[in-house]
Amino acid sequence: MQAVQFTEHGDRDVIEYGEYPDPEPDRNEALVDVKAGALNHLDVFTRGGLPGVDLDMPHVPGSDAAGVVEAVGEDVTRVEPGDRVAVTAGRSCGECEFCRHGEHSLCESYHIIGEHVQGVHSEQAAVPAENLVPVPEGIDWETAAAAPLVFQTAWRMLVTRADLGPGESILVLGASGGVGHAAVQIAEYIGAEVYATASTDEKLEYARECGADHTVNYEETDFAAAMREATDGRGVDVVVDYVGPATWEDSIKCLAKGGRLVTCGATTGPKAETNINRVFWKQVDILGSTMASLGEVDDVLSLVWDGTFEPKIRETLPMSEAARAHEMLEEREGFGKVVVVPDSER
Numbered sequence: 001m002q003a004v005q006f007t008e009h010g011d012r013d014v015i016e017y018g019e020y021p022d023p024e025p026d027r028n029e030a031l032v033d034v035k036a037g038a039l040n041h042l043d044v045f046t047r048g049g050l051p052g053v054d055l056d057m058p059h060v061p062g063s064d065a066a067g068v069v070e071a072v073g074e075d076v077t078r079v080e081p082g083d084r085v086a087v088t089a090g091r092s093c094g095e096c097e098f099c100r101h102g103e104h105s106l107c108e109s110y111h112i113i114g115e116h117v118q119g120v121h122s123e124q125a126a127v128p129a130e131n132l133v134p135v136p137e138g139i140d141w142e143t144a145a146a147a148p149l150v151f152q153t154a155w156r157m158l159v160t161r162a163d164l165g166p167g168e169s170i171l172v173l174g175a176s177g178g179v180g181h182a183a184v185q186i187a188e189y190i191g192a193e194v195y196a197t198a199s200t201d202e203k204l205e206y207a208r209e210c211g212a213d214h215t216v217n218y219e220e221t222d223f224a225a226a227m228r229e230a231t232d233g234r235g236v237d238v239v240v241d242y243v244g245p246a247t248w249e250d251s252i253k254c255l256a257k258g259g260r261l262v263t264c265g266a267t268t269g270p271k272a273e274t275n276i277n278r279v280f281w282k283q284v285d286i287l288g289s290t291m292a293s294l295g296e297v298d299d300v301l302s303l304v305w306d307g308t309f310e311p312k313i314r315e316t317l318p319m320s321e322a323a324r325a326h327e328m329l330e331e332r333e334g335f336g337k338v339v340v341v342p343d344s345e346r
């Protein structure tokens with residue numbers, strides 16, 4: 001089969017699309033005929049190499065995909081050949097204390113398809129059956145592939161971790177990214193007052209289409225000052241920050257007293273300074289969040305399938321142009337998700 005792959009970590013030029021051994025499903029896995037995949041910033045980090053993650057090379061990247069089940073291992077009862085499915089990338093053991101409590105993304109051996117093990121940006125993929133979510137007829141493959149990772153991440157952040165309620169206010173930084181645009185939609189669905197930042201007026205227009213009530217162009221304005229003014233000095237109840245050191249201090253400034261800062265990543269680096277005085281005086285919570293439990297995945301994807309939420313597709317490219325897809329993410333071009341489709345499906 002053909003697969004996106006790289007044999008060493010590095011810049012975008014390490015990415016190739018070519019022949020790769022056909023995957024053989026294990027007894028608990030299904031073989032999926034991949035119709036579409038979607039990129040996440042994680043793919044860029046994985047390509048560059050992550051500390052402590054030692055990959056088998058060549059590595060096939062990709063955490064999001066959707067397609068049709070072609071065959072199943074002998075222990076699989078959850079899906080059968082012909083089923084339309086989407087991949088949810090989090091792998092958990094099912095046996096540790098956290099899994100026993102249904103907290104799969106806290107699993108002691110938690111890992112992510114495409115990041116720690118072979119991914120799904122290929123013509124076929126062998127995926128554990130519990131990582132497959134049924135996709136109803138009528139949902140196009142781009143939507144099915146683009147939704148799982150970012151919508152589950154945003155759902156757990158806002159619903160489970162930050163416990164965002166109707167009438168509360170929320171600031172979503174980087175609203176044009178995959179997680180950001182999902183967070184805006186979920187916040188609007190909850191009934192919150194949604195503030196969003198992005199780098200261009202065009203992206204802000206998309207953010208408004210997703211449900212943002214107020215937008216701030218962070219290239220033109222100091223967003224913390226703009227938020228202070230917009231909220232009459234009060235600040236917001238929740239801030240979503242997956243940017244990291246470039247925004248961290250300002251994110252805490254934007255919080256109202258008793259507010260919650262929730263983070264699921266740090267695209268500008270892992271270390272930021274925190275003014276501790278601000279944390280205790282304002283009595284704010286700093287909340288981490290990663291992926292989601294399988295139940296949360298089912299909850300949020302059912303709201304994608306019924307049309308409540310809609311992943312915006314930035315561009316759909318053949319898998320042979322995966323390097324270009326990485327460039328779009330790294331250069332922050334456009335709004336929403338970049339989809340890749342096997343060249344044979346084009």
Ligand SMILES: [Zn+2]
Pocket residue numbers: 092093094095096097098099100106107108109
């Ligand atoms: Zn576990």
